Amino acid sequence: MASKIHMPNPVCLIENKDRKLVVHQEALQLLSGIHQPVVVVAIVGLYRTGKSYLMNKLAGKKSGFPLGSTVQANTKGIWMWCVPYPGRPDQTLVLLDTEGLGDVEKGDAQNDSWIFALAVLLSSTLVYNSIGTIDQHAMDQLHYVTELTERIKAKSSSEEEAELEDSAEYVRFFPTFIWAVRDFSLQLELNGQPCTEDQYLENALKLRKGISREVQLFNLPRECIRLFFPTRKCFIFDRPTNRKNLHRLEEMEESELEAEFVEQAIQFCRHVYKTSKPKTIPGGHVVNGRLLANLVETYVDTIRSGGVPCMENVVLALAQIENSAAVLEATSRYVELMDQKLQLPTETLQELLGIHAKCEDEALQVFMARAFKDDQQQFQVELMQSLGQKKEAYCHKNEVESSKRCKALLTQLSEELEDRINKAFYSRPGGYPDYFNDLKAVGMKYHQEPGKGVMADVVLQQFFKDKEDVGRAILQSDEALTEKEKEAEDARARAEAAERESEIQRQQQAELEQKMEDQRRSHEANIQYLKEKMESDREKLLEEQNKMMESKLREQQMLLEAGFQKHANELNEQINHLRDQCEKMKKRPWYAGILDFASLLLPGIFSRALKR
Structure with missing residues (x-):
């Protein structure tokens, strides 16, 4: 469903007020109105x-996010x-501009760490912005990346809390990483040879050999970037203009800026537009505006x-919220469609069931599109129970409407008789x-009338039944008939009643x-x-597993090339574990749970038939 976006200017999403983070409800409401997948690009830096x-x-505007023209x-x-x-x-496209890290007036490194962690958690592409060159000073300023395991947990298990979390778990939901180096004034060279921006970054992330405290401090931020952000890119930017004009950068035309800087900014935007992906959460579920709003609120x-x-824990909590909402949305869609398509009374039950089947199918699509991590099919069962009750209500209403019409018709046709x-x-x-x-004659005229509905025969039978005593009294009082003829007529009337x-x-x-038959059809649908949902989920999980394994293999290869044999060997156990998980995921009888669900949803003959 497309969402019209009306945001002429940025709004505050999370305010840093008196050293407390506060979510702005107006911003959440704006996000909640976006039904499309969101690509979230966040920028952090000093x-x-x-x-x-x-x-x-990136917004395609000259102004919007305040640039500022002072040292504040x-x-x-x-x-x-x-x-x-x-x-x-x-x-x-959701752009998140974060407050500058290391602001001396704020004097709160704790808040800086949380702002950095939130940018990582919320984004699908993270841009780290720095000035000058990527040297040790720049790495020291990026100490926030070394604190991520203290600010973010991938799993809630006690075993994981006792040990360092496997960095591969973070790769499931961490964003791609872009390092933007501003006011770069050096030549892009390595060992006297020209190099690319990416080669410049990878060279800056090389580890040093040794076990001294100094070497460990040198390696720590580099190891974290390499492990947490296996997909990374670097852009360098010349100074946009001379220092005295920086305060009026918003007002300046591109023709007034340094041509090299303008081209670098264009290339940066093109790369972000081309490579950024929709935000996902573990399991591969794509995040829309509503889910992003829930994430923001939950994190803060x-x-x-x-x-x-x-x-x-966040994914489980979101799944509960979304799956409950998915049941309500799908049920509402079913009722909306039934009210649109169903003209009561229907001539036959099959006509109603045919309309029900189409509406149920669309409701199921609505549910499947929104629901996720419904591992026990709790919410799908809840939906089918809800739709089953709605169907029965429509069937009952159909019978009531048919009865009303048939009784009114019989009243009209039998006026002279009465x-x-x-x-x-x-x-x-x-x-x-x-x-x-x-x-x-009343019965014949009644049969000729169209549009009576499903209760036509039942109402007519009741009409004839109501007339039995009257007919028997008239029969017994008719002196023109012999007793034998009366008995024959009474027997005939009883036989006709029995036949009806x-x-x-x-x-x-x-x-x-x-x-x-409709239940069987519904069950199979x-x-x-x-099955399709589980297969799709399995493919997403395999994609995540492969992504984690590839990141480990790349890191292992780089360690081997740099001569860190011991570090590379330590990764073998993790790589083998990931590889085993992938193989199990490919081979396991993933459909077994579906049959259990089938027995739960429609026990008996249908589940046995399915297993055959």
């Missing part, structure tokens, strides 16, 4: 390094700007309460044959079989959708 300029460029940091907390994604009409609430955001009964017209010799013929009753029972049995 204050007064020009982060906001790059974000304005302008952005406090995290500001958000949602704009249409260039070239991707089915996605929304956890931090304010003194806790550490745990992705496993009038003659009330006036004792048939209480005379030869009156019974006249009564019988008039009653039969038998026909109604056959009809009810046929309707029961139709309902059972649910199983098929569930």
